[in-house]
Amino acid sequence: MSAPGPSESGSTTRRGAAFADIRRRQQATRGRGRRTRSLFGMMRPYRGRIAILLVALLVATAASLAPAPLAAKAVDDGLSKGNLDHLTVLVAVLLGVSLVGLVATVVRDRLVGWLGARLLSDLRERIFRHLLQMPVSYHERQRAGVLVSRMTNDVDALQTMISSSLVTLISSVLMLLGSIVILISLDLKLALITFTTIPVLLLGSLAFRLASVDAFARTRETIGAITAHLQETLSGVRVIRSYGREQGHLDRFHELGDENRRANMKTVYLNAAYFPAVEYLSTAAIVIVLLVGGAEAIDGAVTIGVLIGFVTALDNFFGPITELSNVYTTFQSGMAALEKIGALLDQESTLTDPAHPRELPDPLRGELRFEHVTFGYGVPSRGGSASAGGTGASSSPIVLHDIDLTIPAGATVALVGSTGAGKSTLVKLAARFIDPSEGRVLLDGVDLRDLRQRELRSRMGIVPQEGFLFSGTVAENIAFGRDGATREDVERVVASLGAGDVLDQLPQGLDTEVGERGGSLSAGQRQLVAFARALIAGAPANGDGRLGGPSILLLDEATANVDLRTERRIEEALELLLSDRTAIVIAHRLSTIRSADLIAVVEHGRICEAGTHEELLVRGGAYAKLHEDWQRGTTDAPSAAAS
Structure with missing residues (x-):
């Protein structure tokens, strides 16, 4: 068979692209349908108020439609015949209908405002809860600014749609249908002339919809990108100023602003072409009706009354069409926001609690065991979900290979090795921030996947390399580690850590405000607070006043950002604190792990050797080389020489 020629190949490519575009649009349509059903599902708890709202809408719409036929009656049966009594009755009826319409409109607007605020409050809480339930690995991949944009910009756009567009849509449709009935009842010929504009309006609306849907979706995307860049810039402003990269960030912000402007301008051009055309068409229809009706x-x-009533009803016919056209832009923006929010909520957590969780023994011994553990980002774990919320790509690298490691209860195991060897991945597995692709991790013989995540982590104290602090006082950040922690618990853990004199030097001691992300503290002070927060976790103080603390400690480069003096103080405290609890310690400063019960050297995702400090030095293997390199580095370092 001969190969296709260039034109045939190009035609095939175009057909493939066309089919792909059709599939994309079909998927988007199904997605929007699902999102819309989800939105209406959120309204279900408020069915009673929604029923009252619909009644108010019907009454308000009927009151708006009444003036046209009443005006026709007033002119023909009152003015034309000189019947003052009949005219007075009709005017009184008109005033009464207007009053009823006023009350219905007030009820409608109040219920719309209440419902919009309530639904959006529920939605924000749902998004926030969903984000908190997503794995840590998910947040490591996502840009925080984009998630913030979903919670702010997109929710605001959705609120505008619910509060104004949705009600306007319903009331305009009701008004349009009612106007059609009134126009036909007044004069069929004039009504048919008016209805000739409907196909033109439908075709124009369809063209506008097809052209604008992608434009509004692009607008939401560019707003999210701007928010993400702003959040990242403000978070890293110290680094930006340090390297003099202000102009680069300004240029990038300008580019994002231009993209947003171009996306907005596309919607502006579409609106500028569509809405004036609708206005012109309605005016032309009124002119034709006046010419034909006037001649008749x-x-x-x-009769004159019918003509006046018909022209009045025309406003109720074209007015809703114009309103529907105007509201369509807001509705499209809201639907684009709903699509973005729905896509976020559709992201399923790869770490879920079991339907029938097992209970940890009490007291917990704290034995950790890794059995034939293999892990790769995107590689499906037990249950079929991708590890760490990965993409599921089969080409994802394997980070850990068939790890077998037992950490006896109360023992301290140190993990050493080069950067990227897999040490932090082992700690994440122990805390169940991720699940193994193969094998299992056991705590006192119980698979971590069979436990409630909250119960598991309530028994742990975790100190990362950079301890994150929340806005508030030092004492509040330490007490964050355990619900119900008292001031006495905070002071006890600070004393046990030997950090009292350091933290007491702060302006208000433990009551010092740390600022956003702990910005008012030094790196060492922040890490001391993070240590104290980890040690206060788990069980409360013992009856004899000694610190209870967590059953398991996970320290991931926890002393990397402290000075040597503070590090030695922490080491002395840890010797006491680690004596009766299980601990995994990652450290590049080998001085901090000499006394560990077991040192495991991790290289290329495997444990290449394990033993005590003395045993590994005697073997002269990978650990001995790391120790030699570390000693050479500390000897060359000015701080080490000075000490």
């Missing part, structure tokens, strides 16, 4: 009125085919 002169000939006596229709």
Whole structure:
């Protein structure tokens, strides 16, 4: 078979792209349908108020439609015949209908405002809860600014749609249908002339919809990108100023602003072409009706009252069409926001609690065991979900290979090795921030996947390399480690850590405000607070006043950001604190792990050797080389020489 020629190949490519575009649009349509059903599902708890709202909408719409036929009656049966009594009754009815419409409108607007605020409050809480339940690895991949944009910009756009567009859509449709009935009842011929504009309006609306849907979706994307860049810039402003990269960030912000402007301008051009055309068409229809109807009125085919009522009803016919056109932009923006929010909520957590969780023994011994553990990002774990919320790509690298490691209860195991060897991945597995692709991790013989995550981590104290602090006082950040922690618990853990004199030097001691992300503290002070927060976790103080603390400690380069004096103080405290609890310690400063019960050297995702400090030095293997390199580095370092 001969190979296709260039034109045939190009045609095939175009057909493939066309089919792909059709599939994409079909998937988007199904997604929007699902999102819309989800939105209406959120309204279910408020069915009673929604029913009252719909009644108010119907009454308000009927009141708005009433003036046209009443005006026709007033002119023909009152003014034309000189019947003052009949005219007075009709005017009174008109005033009464207007009053009823006023009350219905007030009820409608109050219920719409209440419902919009309530639904959006529920939605924000749902998004926030969803984000808190997502794995740590998910947040490591996502840009925080984009998630913030979903919670702010997109929710605000959705609120505008619910509070104004949705109600306007319903009331305009009701008004349009009612106007059609009134126009037909007043004069069928004039009504048919008016209805000739409907196909033109439908075709124009369809073209506008197809052209604008992608434009509004692009607008939401560019707003999210701007928010993400702003959040990242403000978070890293110290680094930006340090390297003089202000102009680069300004240029990038300008580019993102231009993209947003271009996306917005596309919607502006579409609106500028569509809405004036609708206005012109309605005006042209009114002119034709006046010419034809006026001629018939002169000939006596229709009455003046019918003509006046018909022209009045025309406003109720074209007015809703114009309103529907105007509201469509807001509705499209809201639907684009709903699509973004729905896509976020559709992200399923790869770490879920079991349907029938097992209970940890009490007291907990604290034995950790890794059995034939293999892990790769994106590699499906037990249950079929991708590890760490990965993409599921089969080409994802394997980070850990068939790890077998037992950490006896109360023992301290140190993990050493080069950067990227897999040490932090082992700690994440122990805390169940990720699940193994193969094998299992056991705590006192119980698979971590069979436990509630909250119960598991309530028994742990975790100190990362950079301890994150929340806005508030030092004492509040330490007490964050355990619900119900008292001031006495905070002071006890600070004393046990030997950090009292360091933290007491702060302006208000433990009551010092740390600022956003702990910005008012030094790196060493922040890490001391993070240590104290980890040690206060788990069980409360013992009856004899000694610190209870967590059953398991996970320290991931926990002393990397402290000075040597503070590090030695922490080491002395840890010798006491680690004596009766299980601990995994990652450290590049080998001085901090000499006294560990077991040192495991991790290289290329495997444990290449394990033993005590003395045993490994005697073997002269990978650990001995790391120790030699570390000693050479500390000897060359000015701080080490000075000490």
